């Protein structure tokens with residue numbers, strides 16, 4: 720009997736994704752606020768409306784840049800984890816919807832397609848195939 724350990728935790732990659740989306744939402748709110756303020760009659764008279772629209776565009780631009788940077792950072796962590804045969808949260812873009820999902824036959828943990836052993840229960844996949852061939 721092998722003990723199954725459920726130590727699956729949310730990795731930093733998903734936190735980075737969350738921070739990126741947070742930045743994007745904040746910048747969208749900033750853009751809307753700038754547009755709304757620029758339409759204000761009193762602000763229009765001071766000539767600040769064009770400045771506010773410019774500011775809004777700057778805010779959304781940096782928001783998108785941060786969002787992409789955080790997304791890319793999360794992607795890099797996932798790829799590094801995958802290369803090292805570690806579990807990762809989320810989906811690496813390009814692999815989504817491929818229809819191929821590799822899970823451990825012993826404990827059902829998702830594993831990398833080229834993984835030699837399960838990162839959760841440690842069962843070796845190579846040996847199993849060899850055993851089958853011998854029998």
Ligand SMILES: [Zn+2]
Pocket residue numbers: 823824825826827828837838839840841842
């Ligand atoms: Zn396993």
